[in-house]
Amino acid sequence: MAWKRWRIEEVIHYPGSQEVEKYVYTPGIHGLELAKALREGRVLGMKCPDGVYVPPKTYCPDGSPGELVEVRGPWRVVTYTLVHQDIYGNPLPEPEALALIRPDDADYGGLIHRVRAESIYIGMEVKPRWKPPKQRSGQITDIEYFEPA
Amino acid sequence: MRPNIFVKDKVAVVGAGLTLFRRRLLETPRELAWEAARQALDSAGLTFDDIDCVVMGTAPDAFDGVHFNGEYFADVAGRNKPTVRVYVGGGTGVFVPIAAWWHVASGLCKTALAVAEEKMSPAHPHPQGVFAYIWDPILERPLGPNLIWIFAMEMRRYMHKCGATKEIIARVSVKNKRNALDHPAAQAAANITVDDVLRSELLVWPVNRLDISPVSDGAAAVVFASENEARRITDSPVWVEGIGFALDNTHWYNRELAYPRYVNYAARMAYKMAGIERPWREIDVAEPYDPFDYKELHHIEGLMLARPCEAPKLLEEDWFDRSGELPTSPSGGLLGVGNPIAAAGLMKVAEIFWQLRYEAGPRQVKKPVHYGLAQAWGDLMQVGTVIVLGN
Numbered sequence: 001m002a003w004k005r006w007r008i009e010e011v012i013h014y015p016g017s018q019e020v021e022k023y024v025y026t027p028g029i030h031g032l033e034l035a036k037a038l039r040e041g042r043v044l045g046m047k048c049p050d051g052v053y054v055p056p057k058t059y060c061p062d063g064s065p066g067e068l069v070e071v072r073g074p075w076r077v078v079t080y081t082l083v084h085q086d087i088y089g090n091p092l093p094e095p096e097a098l099a100l101i102r103p104d105d106a107d108y109g110g111l112i113h114r115v116r117a118e119s120i121y122i123g124m125e126v127k128p129r130w131k132p133p134k135q136r137s138g139q140i141t142d143i144e145y146f147e148p149a
Numbered sequence: 150m151r152p153n154i155f156v157k158d159k160v161a162v163v164g165a166g167l168t169l170f171r172r173r174l175l176e177t178p179r180e181l182a183w184e185a186a187r188q189a190l191d192s193a194g195l196t197f198d199d200i201d202c203v204v205m206g207t208a209p210d211a212f213d214g215v216h217f218n219g220e221y222f223a224d225v226a227g228r229n230k231p232t233v234r235v236y237v238g239g240g241t242g243v244f245v246p247i248a249a250w251w252h253v254a255s256g257l258c259k260t261a262l263a264v265a266e267e268k269m270s271p272a273h274p275h276p277q278g279v280f281a282y283i284w285d286p287i288l289e290r291p292l293g294p295n296l297i298w299i300f301a302m303e304m305r306r307y308m309h310k311c312g313a314t315k316e317i318i319a320r321v322s323v324k325n326k327r328n329a330l331d332h333p334a335a336q337a338a339a340n341i342t343v344d345d346v347l348r349s350e351l352l353v354w355p356v357n358r359l360d361i362s363p364v365s366d367g368a369a370a371v372v373f374a375s376e377n378e379a380r381r382i383t384d385s386p387v388w389v390e391g392i393g394f395a396l397d398n399t400h401w402y403n404r405e406l407a408y409p410r411y412v413n414y415a416a417r418m419a420y421k422m423a424g425i426e427r428p429w430r431e432i433d434v435a436e437p438y439d440p441f442d443y444k445e446l447h448h449i450e451g452l453m454l455a456r457p458c459e460a461p462k463l464l465e466e467d468w469f470d471r472s473g474e475l476p477t478s479p480s481g482g483l484l485g486v487g488n489p490i491a492a493a494g495l496m497k498v499a500e501i502f503w504q505l506r507y508e509a510g511p512r513q514v515k516k517p518v519h520y521g522l523a524q525a526w527g528d529l530m531q532v533g534t535v536i537v538l539g540n
Contacts, residue, residue: 016286020278023214023271028177058176059183061228063190063197 027138030056033068035138041130043103043111045071051107071103074149077124078102078110101126101146114145125149154422157256161379161386162246162538163372164193165499170336170367170487173270178213181368182222182266185492189262189370193382200372202258203232206245206265208490208527211279214271222266231258239440239527240394241265242369242494243534247392249373250536254389259375266368267489276364283529297361299530301353303406304443308355310407311458313446315355319346320464321442322359322484328471329481331511334496336487337363346442362440362482367489369496387505390520391425391537393418401530407458412451412526412533419535420453425520428453432537433518434504435475436497438525439482445469448524449477451533476514479504494525498536505540 027035030046034055037044045052047067048060060066080099085091097120102110115126126146136142166188168174168181176184182205190196203223210218219234235241235248242265249263269276280296307313320343329338341359349358379386395414397404404410416428425431437448446460454475455463463469469477480486480500483493501521503509522537 014287014291016282016290020211020214020272020274020276022273024273025214025271026173026175026177028180029175031177032175058180059187059225061224063183063187063225 028058030058030066030068037070038140038142039136039138041133041136043071043128045069045103045106045109052105054103054106054109054111071105073103073105073127075101075103075126075128075146077115077120077122077126079122080115080120099146111140111143113140113143115147116145117148156254158253158375158377160250160253160389161374161376162389162502163374163379163382163386164189164191164195165372165502166190166192166370167334167496167499168368169334170365170489170492170496172336172364172366174268174366176366178207178215178218178266178268179222179225181268181366182225182264182370185266185368185370186225186262186264189372193372195260195372195382200230200260200262202252202261203230204245204249204252204261204263205232205234206236206241206491206495207234207267208236208238208241209279211282212267212269212272212276212490222264225264237394237528237532237534239438239490240494240525240532240534241491241527242496243498243523243525243536244394245491245495246371246373246498246536247394247534249371250389250392253373253375259378261373262370263373263495264368264370265491265495267492268366269364269489270366297353297356299401300441300444301356303401303530304355304441306406307443307447311461313443313461315347316343317461317465318443318446319343319360321439321445322346324470325439325442325445325478325482325484327485328479328512329485332481332486334367334487335481335485336365338481338485356441360442362484362488362493365487365489365493367487367492367496369492369499371495371498371502385506385540387502388539389536390539391419391421391423393420393422393533393535395533396528397531399529399531409447409451409526409533411531412448412524412535413453415533415535416452416524419522419537423520423537423539425537429455429475432475432520432522433516434479434501434514434521435477436480436482436500436521436523437477438494438497439478439484440488442484444526445478445482448526452522452524452535471512472515474516476516479509479512479514490527494523494534497523497525498538501538505538
């Protein structure tokens with residue numbers, strides 16, 4: 001096989017992209033309830049035979065339908081990471097902490113979210129920092145970040 | 150004559166479930182799959198714990214807009230169980246039960262749940278955009294093809310070769326949409342006339358709007374069990390008598406477009422396993438894949454349920470009606486019930502299951518039924534998948 005270090009301008013090439021214009025996802029049955037709750041500054045979980053799961057997902061891992069419950073925390077860091085580069089490899093001005101955060105009144109799951117704190121450790125108690133009610137749109141980003149409780 | 154195939158366990162279908170088929174449903178893909186799976190298990194009197202293995206199918210991830218879509222909805226029943234996703238494009242719907250069959254027939258699993266899901270509505274502006282990327286990127290894509298183009302060319306070729314007119318072909322759409330009026334999950338059921346089809350919006354001649362199945366969200370599930378398990382679960386198991394699948398060459402223009410040879414090979418494989426020598430007499434009810442109306446006729450011929458070019462003539466004699474000699478698409482098919490791609494194929498398998506159990510209610514065909522078949526087709530218009538069931 002002939003091989004040399006080609007420059008893209010030197011070869012006939014066929015640019016292509018493989019995207020539809022956009023996707024419009026539906027939230028699902030319990031997802032819709034979660035979205036409504038986020039707008040009200042609340043987080044929902046799902047009560048299953050083996051415990052409470054966050055977030056709610058309509059059916060439990062054993063296949064039974066779950067029951068919606070509100071979870072109130074306190075929230076704790078289960079694990080975390082510090083992001084130093086963005087997706088293009090550019091260094092971030094400040095490392096950004098991302099964590100799996102589980103409320104004490106849930107047994108499984110949790111939310112993946114940003115944490116803003118001087119330091120972060122596993123087991124650290126945090127609380128959600130909500131956007132002002134008028135800016136909330138039923139998305140996970142209605143919580144701006146978690147901060148030390 | 151049955152071939153000498155070593156099958157450890159005879160395989161039965163013991164339950165089936167279906168969600169509504171609609172243009173856009175609130176449920177996520179996971180929830181659709183869960184709903185169908187739950188119904189299928191309920192109908193068999195089983196729970197998720199009774200399932201040994203899970204086989205699932207969905208056509209391109211790009212519709213749902215979730216990569217690894219199979220894995221994404223796998224936890225419906227596949228948590229900590231042997232779970233696999235199979236994929237042959239539009240043929241997936243019938244390939245999922247084929248794979249579930251070999252899970253059980255091999256003795257690997259005593260029970261297997263087959264789930265197929267498709268949510269086409271997330272892709273905007275239209276899911277047709279996803280199909281733009283199935284083409285050869287060098288020779289075909291620069292022309293801006295869409296899926297309907299090649300079907301229009303195949304349909305034209307079929308019309309030319311078999312002397313079928315648009316009026317005759319439109320009767321498939323009329324029949325299937327009418328059949329779907331009795332289907333509780335149907336999206337595109339309607340009482341229409343041949344004139345309505347001919348006068349509907351012309352998309353890519355000779356294909357009009359009502360010649361095509363709709364864009365749909367939906368899921369279907371079917372439960373398989375080994376003979377011993379099946380006898381415990383139900384008094385009226387439906388047996389998997391034969392399965393077949395075949396892949397033709399990649400370039401659709403290298404084939405005789407008027408005859409689906411790949412479907413024919415798949416069907417011959419399934420008939421051989423089932424010991425069926427004269428399918429046109431022995432098959433009592435069929436669900437050939439009908440995303441376009443001419444496709445049903447095309448596939449009826451490929452399945453040897455009619456001679457090549459004979460299907461249009463038989464259609465005119467109401468041969469394929471529910472009260473006819475060989476009812477096809479008694480469910481309403483993709484044209485009537487809807488076309489959430491992988492789920493649509495499995496819906497056809499579910500329909501044959503209900504027909505063979507005499508549980509199809511108002512959709513039950515008039516004649517007594519012993520053998521039925523479901524078929525799907527897909528990939529780059531080159532794969533045929535066939536399953537033959539018997540009671």
